Amino acid sequence: MSTANAIKLYAAATPNGIKIPILLELLGLKYDYQKINFSTNEQKEDWYLKLNPNGRIPTLVDSSTGVTIGQTAAILQYLTDTYDKDHKFSYKFGTKEYYKQLEYLIFSVAEQGPITGQLGHFTFAAPEKIPYAINRYSTDVKRILGVFELILSRNKEGLFLVGNHISIVDISVLGWANNLARVNIDVNEFSLFSKWLESIKAIPEVQKGLTALN
DSSP states (O other): OOOOOSEEEEEOSSTTTTHHHHHHHHHTOOEEEEEOOGGGTGGGSHHHHHHOTTOOSOEEEETTTTEEEESHHHHHHHHHHHHOTTOSSSOOTTSHHHHHHHHHHHHIIIIIHHHHHHHHIIIIISSSOOHHHHHHHHHHHHHHHHHHHHHHHHOTTOSSSSTTSOOHHHHHHHHHHTTGGGGTOOGGGSHHHHHHHHHHHTSHHHHHHHHTTO
């Protein structure tokens, strides 16, 4: 008899990959995990492209609903729509918090992720050091952190990016904020953001999710 869980996550321990197990742990959902091997370009193999035509991680397969879905923001939204009926980690559709959650989630995946990713690429992976590129993306990452600092300063309900509790926005932003020291960004330059980062990472389920893909 199979003991497989209904949810299967295909991922790796990257800034995008870690977002999903964090939410799964917060939701208390059991899941199986299959690591995708980038060194063999496994994410571009035919079997994986059938699950995710973009050939990127993560991808989530939920056999209980028949849904297969990629893109981190879409997966986070799917999981809360499906399993967070009490809105402990999201906000109810139609509320002002819901639309702020949507706004900042899009900002995270459209700007924070790509810009921080480019800084990482030119810092570690580029065949030659290009000071102009490193400076450009470093400056832009700091600009984005300044935006999050401003957002936190305007939230009078708590040290969260939206409302009075952790949400999928905090999880999305955490994914790329977790190891900024590796690209020589000092989050302590942003007092509220550094406090936010420390408090979110102190949540036991978040800690478990951060290491789940190791």
